[in-house]
Amino acid sequence: MSGERSITVKILGCEFPMSCAIEEREGLLFAVSYLDExxxxxxxxxxxVGNERIVIVAALQIAHELLTLRSVESFDMSEFKRRIQLIESKLDELLPRKES
Structure with missing residues (x-):
């Protein structure tokens, strides 16, 4: 049986304490790193503009990546990039621009 350990992760400069099974620690740290990137x-x-919106867009991009990978038997990187660009352009239209 695996034990759980407390771990503190940092996302967007904020620390979050979490419980994590020892064997899942590496995967959690990789996911945190990917999300923060x-x-x-x-x-x-x-x-x-705004951390909340930035986090939501990041979550949408990651969800889209996951769903694309799950639904496509043979992965096509150019199609993947095209879809991400399409999502980004739609988000750019919907979200207000940062004032200079």
Missing amino acids: KIQQIKNEGKI
Whole structure:
């Protein structure tokens, strides 16, 4: 039986204490790193303002990646990139732009 350990992860500069099974620790840390990287990419683009919106867009992008991978038997990277760009352009239309 696996034991649970407390772990503190950092996302968007904030620390979050979590419980995690020892054998799942590496996967959790990878997921945290991936999410934080997505958030930072979106934040650095400067098109979306507000941490809440940035996190939502990051979550949508990751969800889209997952669903695309699940639904496509043979993965096509160019199609994947095209779909992400389409989502980003639609989000750009819907979300207010950052004022310079």
